Amino acid sequence: MAMETSTSLPEPSENLSQQMETDGLMRVSSFPRRRAVNKSSSFKAPPRRQQSFSREIGHAAAETYLITSLSFKLLSYLGVGYRWITRLLALALYAMLLMPGFLQIAFQYFFSSQVRRSIIYGDQPRNRLDLYLPSNEDGLKPVVAFVTGGAWIIGYKAWGSLLGLQLAERDIIVACIDYRNFPQGTISDMVNDVSQGIDYICNNIIEYGGDPNKIYLMGQSAGAHVSSCALVQQAIKESRGDSISWSVSQIKAYFGLSGGYNLPNLVDHFHNRGLYRSIFLSIMEGEKLLEQFSPEVIVQDPSSDKAVSLLPHIVLFHGTTDSSIPSDESKTFVNTLHRRGAQADLILYDGKTHTDLFLQDPLRGGKDELFDYVVAFIHADDIEALARDAMGPPRRRYVPEILLRLARRVSPF
Template identity: 70%
Template sequence: MTSSSEIPTDFRRPSLPEETTKMETDPLLTSRVPSYDSASAVGTGNYQRRRRLAAKSTSLPASFSRSQSFSREIGHAAAETYLITRLTFTLLRYLGVGYRWITRLIALGCYAMLLMPGFLQVAYYYYTSSQVRRSVVYGDQPRNRLDLYLPKRSDKPKPVVAFVTGGAWIIGYKAWGSLLGKQLAERDILVACIDYRNFPQGTISDMVRDASEGISFVCNHIAEYGGDPNKIYLMGQSAGAHISACALVEQAIKEFGEGEKSSWSVSQMKAYFGLSGGYNLCKLVDHFHGRGLYRSIFLSIMEGEESLKKYSPEIMIQEPRIRNYVSLLPPMILFHGTTDYSIPSDASCTFADALQRLGAQAELVLFEGKTHTDLFLQDPLRGGKDELFDRLVDVIHAGDAEALAEDAKASPRRRLVPEILLQLARKVSPF
């Protein structure tokens, strides 16, 4: 077994696994509409016409109806499970199996088992709900898929959250956002969870490119599914917060610095939500090494030490070629727990400071005593009132009196996991 110290820092990735090119796709869900310039005009008549066309184009023949497609759903789940399993074992071949990784894997298994009552309920919703559109194709690369979580009501265009999930750049997967998607959809917000290639299937440039292409799809096509292209919010969690921030800064450089035409615009984002993200990789290399994401592996993911600054949004916005355009970024709202051991809260603090110094609209929200997974998993599974969730909804529904009134009378969210299991999971969490 190869140890982590033997991996060359210029390692990129092995050949793409053959099975990733065979991911199940649904061509009925990939129709194209005009670019974002034309899609942004959403009149009432045009909106209703698009809804009728979308409903017609996405309706399946009777032989493929939900009640008759159980075997197809099982096959879909099996294919995606096989993909993740194959990539995991490929990764472990490079990492090697040492004491630290064995203990973390055991802790991860215990953590997942303790939260399993909630995970099973969310998985049932993910695979059976008619409000979920899974694996919509947004590009021609492996893993260029996204899941859509649609509100039940289709009376008017809905605000949209384009979400990039975390996973240490290694185990990210679109279904990790299903709990967020479910709960925001219940508040009349459409959610698009964007998948992307992970290491070793891809390196950081692939991940940022995939995320950007997924964002472009949302900007240009979300009206087909009832979303409002004038109310799109970009959000990322953990590694997803880093990747989505990189995509946003990279797009700003292309748009404002280089004048390059693109299929989406920074101005289309109403706000950016960064949850527990890391934005200066140069400061995090040693921290990640101590946490088990060894330096050689991390540098392989980031395409070498020379690329750390290029993929550090905090550093990039201070470069002369972009600092004059930072004020044109959308409002940047950063959330972080003060007892986050995976990515210290200082990562969000220093990024917020840099943004504010350069004239950007930036807000930092710290949650006292919250860990890396509390904000994204334990608190939502607990149900009831959730400060992070309420802040997201308040920002998204700001200025919409009808939506705010509906929020005020919404029923408390249902608890999915008993409190004792949540407390035990928090203690054994490897994150």
């Protein structure tokens, strides 16, 4: 989302950062973990303990408070420029039009026994992740570690709930990783948080019925940028022989949806979109570090030859009419990866916008090319799973078509 302020951006105050960190959720999921099992054995989870209705309401209230408090603190921090306010109003109208779907998803998120919320993976307030578990508990399941977008400012793990719920219906576990946003943290904090979340998944997912040998990393928008940074930086550490707690070899493939991978090329674009240069450079810790947090630039460096050879299969998805992050970002990154000898694919969706692929199309239900591709890719070596996918019912529609079309027209993204 492009955002704007009418004043120059000051440096975040220490008090503000400390105050915002105290607003993070400090709770671990109240559901028990699944027990570790031998992969060769048939997996059967222990009976799940149902939470009380009052506890669920309390959890929902706490999550709502977190989002609301961070939004107001961010508003007071950024100021209220005219163009920024118009985009905020457009966002409010966009959300209202899609509210019928959001309410249904929120109900499933808070009350489904298949969702394990706010599992702690680190010691920072936002170091939490949500797990979406398939109802079929036979055998170990493939896992998608998903990193949500939000312009590095308004990202939140629950934004991935629709994807998590729908992939869980296809026998795929989804772990949505939360991470500190600006001004709680800057880009290095975000990358560190996501890397720590991946570490937790790689080393603990078997306890929830996940297959540690079938982990896929996926990010959307700003989440695609942050997760790709985490992946590339981990490959560099591994190539140097540094001490690591998770290996790039544990990631079977990387899926990047509508992401940006070359920050120097995006500064002016974001500035014109309302994410002012001063704000963006503060998020990215200054102009000198833009290349350090640009996966495309990093892999071009000849010194990264060994790191590039460690990267998993990379698949990038992008809509051709994406005005938030141009599709050229994915095109040039894939071309660079090809030149450097990495395995990479680019899938473009003609006429699709920044939100079509992640929101409008999934809310529409039925067949979805991107969703079907990801599911088929993950289940490619499982004939039985592919057969179940082919016979499965079409995905449900959450929002009437007229509201989806109106939302697409007013979208600020």
